Amino acid sequence: MREQLGGVMLIYYIDSHGRITVTINQIDGPLLKKI
Numbered sequence: 001m002r003e004q005l006g007g008v009m010l011i012y013y014i015d016s017h018g019r020i021t022v023t024i025n026q027i028d029g030p031l032l033k034k035i
Contacts, residue, residue, distance in 0.1 A: 011023040
């Protein structure tokens with residue numbers, strides 16, 4: 001799933017264990033956040 005939000009792109013990935021990784025790509029560079 002990808003969402004474009006005013007210069008910030010969020011990429012959601014769910015692995016086989018049900019964990020969610022959210023990658024936040026901003027204009028000034030990528031930022032990786034795990035929840």
